[in-house]
Amino acid sequence: MRAPFSNPGQGSGIHDPRDGNGTNPLIRRLEHFGALTAEDRAILSEFCADPFAVGARTEIAQDGARPTGAFVLLDGMACRSKLRADGTRQILAYLVPGDFCDLDGALLDRRDHAIAALSSCRVARIGFDAIRDLTAARSALIPLMRRASLVDDAILREWLINLGSRSAIERIAHLFLELLMRLRAVGLARADGYDLPASQVDLADSTGLSTVHVNRTLQELKRRGLIEMRSRILQIRNVPGLTSLSGFDPRYLAPGPTVGR
Amino acid sequence: MRAPFSNPGQGSGIHDPRDGNGTNPLIRRLEHFGALTAEDRAILSEFCADPFAVGARTEIAQDGARPTGAFVLLDGMACRSKLRADGTRQILAYLVPGDFCDLDGALLDRRDHAIAALSSCRVARIGFDAIRDLTAARSALIPLMRRASLVDDAILREWLINLGSRSAIERIAHLFLELLMRLRAVGLARADGYDLPASQVDLADSTGLSTVHVNRTLQELKRRGLIEMRSRILQIRNVPGLTSLSGFDPRYLAPGPTVGR
DNA sequence: CGAACTTTTGATATCACTCAAGGGACGTGG
DNA sequence: CCACGTCCCTTGAGTGATATCAAAAGTTCG
Structure with a gap:
């Protein structure tokens, strides 16, 4: 790349x-x-x-x-x-x-x-x-x-774990869920999707995969009915499915109940 | 693992x-x-x-x-x-x-x-x-x-880069150099080596490789005369060789000349 | 409306994984 | 001191996931 x-x-x-x-x-x-x-x-x-x-x-x-x-x-x-x-x-x-x-x-x-x-x-x-x-x-x-x-x-x-121990499809699924949660936290996700301006080249450079393989993996995610994606708009069709596929555990994004001090 | x-x-x-x-x-x-x-x-x-x-x-x-x-x-x-x-x-x-x-x-x-x-x-x-x-x-x-x-x-x-864009032999070479520099900084490396208590399983879990492949990659590093390793003692035979092989750039470990404020 | 990027597809290659098993080394208990 | 278990390292054979190469089709945008 x-x-x-x-x-x-x-x-x-x-x-x-x-x-x-x-x-x-x-x-x-x-x-x-x-x-x-x-x-x-x-x-x-x-x-x-x-x-x-x-x-x-x-x-x-x-x-x-x-x-x-x-x-x-x-x-x-x-x-x-x-x-x-x-x-x-x-x-x-x-x-x-x-x-x-x-x-x-x-x-x-x-x-x-x-x-x-x-x-x-x-x-x-x-x-x-x-x-x-x-x-x-x-x-x-x-x-x-x-x-x-x-x-x-x-x-x-969590990215290190992504690259170190997840397969291509899991890596991409995990990334999409991470961004969904983070965008939700600031009120910028739609009900089940968001704008993802990253190109497939960017996704490849994020996940340690080749562009070609990112393309094929996205197709597989669509084929399984987990996502839809066109012109940089991502719709997540099945959050639980993506979650179990990627082993996503949102707790690392949450501050936890502590109130400091 | x-x-x-x-x-x-x-x-x-x-x-x-x-x-x-x-x-x-x-x-x-x-x-x-x-x-x-x-x-x-x-x-x-x-x-x-x-x-x-x-x-x-x-x-x-x-x-x-x-x-x-x-x-x-x-x-x-x-x-x-x-x-x-x-x-x-x-x-x-x-x-x-x-x-x-x-x-x-x-x-x-x-x-x-x-x-x-x-x-x-x-x-x-x-x-x-x-x-x-x-x-x-x-x-x-x-x-x-x-x-x-x-x-x-x-x-x-740097680990993320290791897992995301380096080959098996580069990953291990990079890791060995990182530890060499860090141990040198605290005076705990010998002239060209150090004790590395990690097992090959540990190295595999560090680099996102399988144990078997770590073993073969270590053999390849030895074969090329870059390292020696026995009973958890690592000797680096050719620091420049490992450096160029792995693209190691030690600057990320250095604090830089600033004196704070 | 053409240049430059992207996305997609096909074919082939390869790096690294899995499975399986043998051989140390080390410690523990008989 | 020997027998046995448990790691750890090593090797071989076969497989598979992902990369590379090449090129076509679609997009964006000045």
């Missing part, structure tokens, strides 16, 4: 009034991890107040670059990806609205992988100084954000 | 006077990330003052358990592992002396994977309250420990 990404080209700042509160996916995500005060919401809204637009298939942060802040994805879908010397690409994770990355980026000298937009995206940057200020103020937001990062780690481990 | 682990059976506390300073692997590891004051060293020594012994092939922390503290591995080798419903096991990471895990465990309700000793180990537990105290005191140790955790994350991503 070649990497089909062009360079930054970060769009200019765009302000969307709907960012305020209710529809902010960052707020929606963090609410799963603990109650937010009005002030917390205000801070998070402020973080997302000045997003920039990124075109599909362009890089949001480049491998080897010096981190300049944390990113929050507000709209669209993105991924962490790494290009190997032999031209092979491995996608390491998907980012959906409400996800952020590089909370501790200030501690790092250089990125060791890229963040790239799969669809066109709206992204906000949170400066490291803002994060430091929150930390210094002992804001309850910091543990909430750390919990979200712990879930991201759990997702990464 | 079946999981060959028995239950906790945490040995009684053992105090080894050599833990003080110079030989403490936690101190040795963190020194790579920034300078330590005498007080920092004292705190870290204190953390490791009362280690417990764990027998080979036993679990240090169980999947599904409620976290009770962070762990530091002082001696031996351990792994993160996850047992799947179908009996399959995936090893997610190796822990070498100086590694700790679950720095943010207090934010988690339940573990989603186990920590298991590969050899007999000495392990110290750091209570979450001690970590909270350090955080409250704005100790410079916290960012240092977070940096170490960021390297652990980078290792996990």
Whole structure:
């Protein structure tokens, strides 16, 4: 797989009034991890107040670059990806609205992988100084954000299991369910499906399979009546079926009942 | 692969006077990330003052358990592992002396994977309250420990690449080099080798290969004069050869020149 | 309306798995 | 000290899942 990404080209700042509160996916995500005060919401809204637009298939942060802040994805879908010397690409994770990355980026000298937009995206940057200020103020937001990062780690481990011990059809089924649950958590899935802007090449680079085999595996999933998929819109026809096929256990995505402290 | 682990059976506390300073692997590891004051060293020594012994092939922390503290591995080798419903096991990471895990465990309700000793180990537990105290005191140790955790994350991503896009021989070569570098960093590798207590079953569960194929791949590595291995002692005969074979790039293990802030 | 991507299909190749069994090494109990 | 069980490593033979190569058909979009 070649990497089909062009360079930054970060769009200019765009302000969307709907960012305020209710529809902010960052707020929606963090609410799963603990109650937010009005002030917390205000801070998070402020973080997302000045997003920039990124075109599909362009890089949001480049491998080897010096981190300049944390990113929050507000709209669209993105991924962490790494290009190997032999031209092979491995996608390491998907980012959906409400996800952020590089909370501790200030501690790092250089990125060791890229963040790239799969669809066109709206992204906000949170400066490291803002994060430091929150930390210094002992804001309850910091543990909430750390919990979200712990879930991201759990997702990464689950991907390792995906690649290490599941068959092609199980890998794809598992990935589709992961994204279904994550999109549901921020209110962006339809009843039984969602927009999945990833191409079959992207899916191949995510699952460690060849493009051809991804294609055939998708056909098999359709043939079994588990999914439908056309023009990047995924309908999951049989969630329990996919779940048992892939051994999906949603608990790793859930924060658990603890309320911190 | 079946999981060959028995239950906790945490040995009684053992105090080894050599833990003080110079030989403490936690101190040795963190020194790579920034300078330590005498007080920092004292705190870290204190953390490791009362280690417990764990027998080979036993679990240090169980999947599904409620976290009770962070762990530091002082001696031996351990792994993160996850047992799947179908009996399959995936090893997610190796822990070498100086590694700790679950720095943010207090934010988690339940573990989603186990920590298991590969050899007999000495392990110290750091209570979450001690970590909270350090955080409250704005100790410079916290960012240092977070940096170490960021390297652990980078290792996990590299494993994903290993499983997703490398061949059997490349995977094993890469793993051997990762461990060589990590053990060197804490002064526990010999000139060109180290003790690797993992069995071929463990290597299979780490690399997503079958035991039989691991065996044959090891023979091939020996045949090519790249390694020697007998009774769990690994000699790397040709580091550059292994490096180019596996596409190993050690930068992900290095903290980078930054000095924090 | 043509260039560049995607998706799809067919044919063939291969890497790695499974099954099966033999041979150490090590520890335990008789 | 020998007998036996239990791992672990090794080998052989056969199979299978997935990759590769090549090319056609469909899409998107400037």
